[in-house]
Amino acid sequence: MxxxxxxxxxxxxxxxxxxxxxxxxxxxxxxxxxxxxxxxxxxxALFEENYGCASVVALNRASAAYHQPYLTPRGFLLLGRTGEDTGFEADLADLNSVEITVDEARTFVPILNDTVTRAAYHASAQDIxxxxxxxxxxxxxxxxxxxxxxxxxxxxxxxxxxxxxxxxxxxxxxxxxxxxxxxxxxxxxxxxxxxxxxxTPCRRSMARIPAPGGHDVTKWPIFFGVGETWYAKPDAGKLLVSPADEDAVEPHDAWADDMVLAEGLDRYAQHVTEPVTRVENTWAGLRSFSxxxxxxxxxxxxxxxxxxxxxxxxxxxxxxxxxxxxxxxxxxxxxxxxxxxxxxxxxxxxxx
Structure with missing residues (x-):
């Protein structure tokens, strides 16, 4: 053999x-x-068929049936603010999403503030x-x-x-x-x-914060800004927030950069009514690209x-x-x- x-x-x-x-x-x-x-x-740990370039999407689709026993519903919510219409439209098309009203978006994530002017939702994103x-x-x-x-x-x-x-x-x-x-x-x-x-290995940083305002975040979708400059995802009753950074680094056991995380948390905070008062823990991983x-x-x-x-x-x-x-x-x-x-x-x- x-x-x-x-x-x-x-x-x-x-x-x-x-x-x-x-x-x-x-x-x-x-x-x-x-x-x-x-x-x-x-x-x-998210499965979304439309996420990635054409060859990645082809692999996603070919992987979908195998993934089924490992998936639970999550959904994703794209958020746009004034002046971000061009980027919002591009993300809307790339992610094959449906635009919804901001009020509808708040039924998914009730802490969205008044600076959010556009939203789109896709139900097919799932946790792995x-x-x-x-x-x-x-x-x-x-x-x-x-x-x-x-x-x-x-x-x-x-x-x-x-x-x-x-x-x-x-x-x-x-x-x-x-x-x-x-x-x-x-x-x-x-x-x-x-x-x-x-x-090229690129660092991706992450912070875990308490559930905002004491909300039950269990059923919230992953939600993120135009151009994926940040995202937030429920995790074990808490919220993971990432600046979606991609800083090229040498291969190593990665750790989060405090300044990069602070910028990402600020971008997240600009979209919500509940301030970030505490970070419970932080970490980072390496995403490696050809x-x-x-x-x-x-x-x-x-x-x-x-x-x-x-x-x-x-x-x-x-x-x-x-x-x-x-x-x-x-x-x-x-x-x-x-x-x-x-x-x-x-x-x-x-x-x-």
């Missing part, structure tokens, strides 16, 4: 490993002590049970005889008749390697002697036994079912159900 090493235990890596494990002996190597530690563990999805993919890997090794950081890769992946004094061998290392994907490529793609901001999935053109599964940006969970299936199909040379144009748009060959 073909041996495949998957580097990275976030949603990208563990879903690809699950798809591959029915046809190959799979070993997942994760640097941290748990799966989904970095970007996957700090996701907004991200932890259960990761654990279910992990169960598939183990059920098919695969290994999941945590707490092992890759320190070197060598290619001869097989790949040898070094993790300090430990070494693992396989015929193929899947690079699902997230923010570290280009570093893994460099260790492997493969030309980097140009994957140069054209879409995923990189498939065999490296110069080293076909090195497979890319990277550049998920902010779309990792919502694209994972279809993206992982495509990675498995391309790795195992199985036919894919995706449109050839979409496959080409995602291929690493576009950067050759």
């Amino acid at each position: 073909t041996g495949i090493i998957v580097i990275g235990g976030g949603i990208a890596g563990i879903s690809a490993a699950a798809r591959l494990s029915a046809h190959a002996h799979v070993t997942v190597i994760e640097a941290e002590d748990a799966l989904g530690y970095h970007a996957s563990g700090r996701s907004a 049970d991200t932890d259960r999805m990761i654990q279910d993919f992990a169960k598939v890997v183990r059920g098919n005889g695969g290994q999941i090794i945590t707490g092992k950081r890759v320190t070197g890769l060598e290619h001869g008749s097989n790949w040898t992946v070094h993790c300090g004094t430990d070494a693992f061998t396989a015929q193929m390697v899947v690079n699902a290392a997230g923010a570290w994907a280009d570093q893994i490529a460099t260790l492997a002697g493969v030309r980097p793609i140009g994957i 140069p054209d901001r879409t995923l990189v999935l498939g065999r490296d053109p110069a080293r076909p036994s090195f497979i890319w599964c990277a550049g998920q940006g902010g779309y990792g969970f919502q694209t994972a079912p279809a993206a992982s299936q495509l990675v498995a199909d391309l790795t195992l040379e199985h036919p894919s159900e995706l449109d050839p144009g979409v496959i080409a748009a995602l291929s690493p060959e576009r950067f050759a």
